Amino acid sequence: MSSDPRPAEFPSSGLERALPHSPGLRPAEAPSPALVFDTLFAYQRTAALRAAIELDLFRAVGEGPGDVGSIARRCSASERGIRILCDYLTILGFLSKTDGRYANTATSAMFLDPRSPACVASTARFLGTPELQKPFESLAEIVRTGRTVLPGEGSVEPENPVWVEFAHSMAPMMAPMAAPLGSIVLNGSEGPVLVLDIAAGHGLFGIEIARQNPQARVVAVDWAAVLEVAKENAREAGVADRYETKPGSAFEVEYGGPYDAVLLTNFLHHFDHPTCVALLRKVRAALKRGGRVAALEFVPNEDRVSPPMAAAFSLTMLATTAAGDAYTFSELRTMYREAGFGDVTAHPIPTAPHTVVVGRAV
Amino acid sequence: MSSDPRPAEFPSSGLERALPHSPGLRPAEAPSPALVFDTLFAYQRTAALRAAIELDLFRAVGEGPGDVGSIARRCSASERGIRILCDYLTILGFLSKTDGRYANTATSAMFLDPRSPACVASTARFLGTPELQKPFESLAEIVRTGRTVLPGEGSVEPENPVWVEFAHSMAPMMAPMAAPLGSIVLNGSEGPVLVLDIAAGHGLFGIEIARQNPQARVVAVDWAAVLEVAKENAREAGVADRYETKPGSAFEVEYGGPYDAVLLTNFLHHFDHPTCVALLRKVRAALKRGGRVAALEFVPNEDRVSPPMAAAFSLTMLATTAAGDAYTFSELRTMYREAGFGDVTAHPIPTAPHTVVVGRAV
Numbered sequence: 001m002s003s004d005p006r007p008a009e010f011p012s013s014g015l016e017r018a019l020p021h022s023p024g025l026r027p028a029e030a031p032s033p034a035l036v037f038d039t040l041f042a043y044q045r046t047a048a049l050r051a052a053i054e055l056d057l058f059r060a061v062g063e064g065p066g067d068v069g070s071i072a073r074r075c076s077a078s079e080r081g082i083r084i085l086c087d088y089l090t091i092l093g094f095l096s097k098t099d100g101r102y103a104n105t106a107t108s109a110m111f112l113d114p115r116s117p118a119c120v121a122s123t124a125r126f127l128g129t130p131e132l133q134k135p136f137e138s139l140a141e142i143v144r145t146g147r148t149v150l151p152g153e154g155s156v157e158p159e160n161p162v163w164v165e166f167a168h169s170m171a172p173m174m175a176p177m178a179a180p181l182g183s184i185v186l187n188g189s190e191g192p193v194l195v196l197d198i199a200a201g202h203g204l205f206g207i208e209i210a211r212q213n214p215q216a217r218v219v220a221v222d223w224a225a226v227l228e229v230a231k232e233n234a235r236e237a238g239v240a241d242r243y244e245t246k247p248g249s250a251f252e253v254e255y256g257g258p259y260d261a262v263l264l265t266n267f268l269h270h271f272d273h274p275t276c277v278a279l280l281r282k283v284r285a286a287l288k289r290g291g292r293v294a295a296l297e298f299v300p301n302e303d304r305v306s307p308p309m310a311a312a313f314s315l316t317m318l319a320t321t322a323a324g325d326a327y328t329f330s331e332l333r334t335m336y337r338e339a340g341f342g343d344v345t346a347h348p349i350p351t352a353p354h355t356v357v358v359g360r361a362v
Numbered sequence: 363m364s365s366d367p368r369p370a371e372f373p374s375s376g377l378e379r380a381l382p383h384s385p386g387l388r389p390a391e392a393p394s395p396a397l398v399f400d401t402l403f404a405y406q407r408t409a410a411l412r413a414a415i416e417l418d419l420f421r422a423v424g425e426g427p428g429d430v431g432s433i434a435r436r437c438s439a440s441e442r443g444i445r446i447l448c449d450y451l452t453i454l455g456f457l458s459k460t461d462g463r464y465a466n467t468a469t470s471a472m473f474l475d476p477r478s479p480a481c482v483a484s485t486a487r488f489l490g491t492p493e494l495q496k497p498f499e500s501l502a503e504i505v506r507t508g509r510t511v512l513p514g515e516g517s518v519e520p521e522n523p524v525w526v527e528f529a530h531s532m533a534p535m536m537a538p539m540a541a542p543l544g545s546i547v548l549n550g551s552e553g554p555v556l557v558l559d560i561a562a563g564h565g566l567f568g569i570e571i572a573r574q575n576p577q578a579r580v581v582a583v584d585w586a587a588v589l590e591v592a593k594e595n596a597r598e599a600g601v602a603d604r605y606e607t608k609p610g611s612a613f614e615v616e617y618g619g620p621y622d623a624v625l626l627t628n629f630l631h632h633f634d635h636p637t638c639v640a641l642l643r644k645v646r647a648a649l650k651r652g653g654r655v656a657a658l659e660f661v662p663n664e665d666r667v668s669p670p671m672a673a674a675f676s677l678t679m680l681a682t683t684a685a686g687d688a689y690t691f692s693e694l695r696t697m698y699r700e701a702g703f704g705d706v707t708a709h710p711i712p713t714a715p716h717t718v719v720v721g722r723a724v
Contacts, residue, residue, distance in 0.1 A: 051501035078508025139413035146440025
């Protein structure tokens, strides 16, 4: 075996092929085992970033002076551990290293140092929830059966506590999308509007509409424990007097209305086509004629492999739900039409990998 | 919070920034949360590739015709699961997709389809060993204490069965290095030589020397269960009559000798500096005067953050050993000199991320 004249080309800079700050990419069709090994080791990247966030390392580096000793003291950690972790984070592009001192890169300074208002470090908590990650250890079995190994409906089982964690920790990821979504939904209307926010979570999307339009009233639906987070956020935003909640399942709770608009954010992807259509029918019944439904979704192109982040989200739905998916626009449009909506349009959010899909009750 | 005018730029093609086949990279200093989210989701890449290997998907795709239905039948898996997994593998660069049919990329055809003699798919078994991966779930704690959460010496505890798995499954990764290592160690010598192979594992390195030089005799040291794999490989290679084994710890077993050369492959990185020096002294004592020791190692540059794959290996040693590391050449040279070696030279292996560090007993 050892004399096999295999044409293995294994560049010593293997890992950099998968790294965003790498200058030299090679053609996709030049075979190299580097991609295989990079991928088999990719779980370490997630572990390293999570550990750094848990240790509050990006604050420690950001405050300087950036030598191993002072970072280790601020993080209450060993110098050996800090040195190796910081080197690894430098390789990934989260830190820079000059003369043995580390500094946050622009990305880390803005999105990982807790002193930045745009910090998204808290999202590591939800994205690292064992319930959402564990199924990936059984992914071959999930591919065999075509559904999550979690019981029942998976992550969308009633009162699942992961959605409380979602409400607490994912707001910073969703916040940049709230303003564009609000504009799309309000569509210039300035008068009194009544808006239903289904699967409200942290509530930011409905709250943003109440902020953009002082005559807007918002009704939020989610599990009771989740709505506590949304109510707190509504109080902080000063819109609590126009913010009402309806605890329960989006499929069972009485919506009331009729509404001018309904938000369906990060929700349809958890369910199969018939379930989505049934929900959209219920939504349509709660809308005024001409009212708008707006779903915030990962919407891959029709090829289902681009853009990468939206398309890759299908795997999370395979692993954690019974029958969810990242639906293409044509699939969503079909659902909307079957549920009685017209004028279905897609609005990609420029600052995010998400798309808002709007339909009008006809 | 939602009205925060944060400058988040989140390109809809986020994932591609971390993907090797991506055409458009952006400057490292343009802040984007995409790298953060790519990294928090990176564990899914490992899970997807492992699942595909477990399902024998690359053979199924390679044999064609590549539609979801026929791949699902060959893999005894659901069409939904196969479709989503194949799309994800396409995003990562392992498959291509044309008109709904999948094909192996050049990398997968050569390194993941079991019909290829260069297939390295078996390495997923060792690299996915729970004992080696579990510690990464406690990485913050490991950084705090500076050592693995595994008991004792971690992965190098006596008779650890992971090294049997290593011997069985890692040969395809190591095989391309055997011929260059053999040439470096033999250094043109054609007469009778006696070679000691410490931590022999699969035995490929010593066996290759026996193949390159018909007058070479090889003595292999490793745990008894591991040596069974090496002996089987020596038989298959037709060199069993010149292949002897000494079961036990490299630190305790009587080496015999004197030897013309000693191989120390993938071994020094598990231990701290004083332990490496002690072992090298023992090696030197077993060498003829002028004899050579050759260590196969991941050797990062002095900056410890390049080349990426060699430098990143430090994190694996932090997570799985008590005090191991990926040592720089200057660190290794110091160890060699302290142990009585001279003429210390580094020989990067062109087809691999590894380097052979040679010293001469003086």
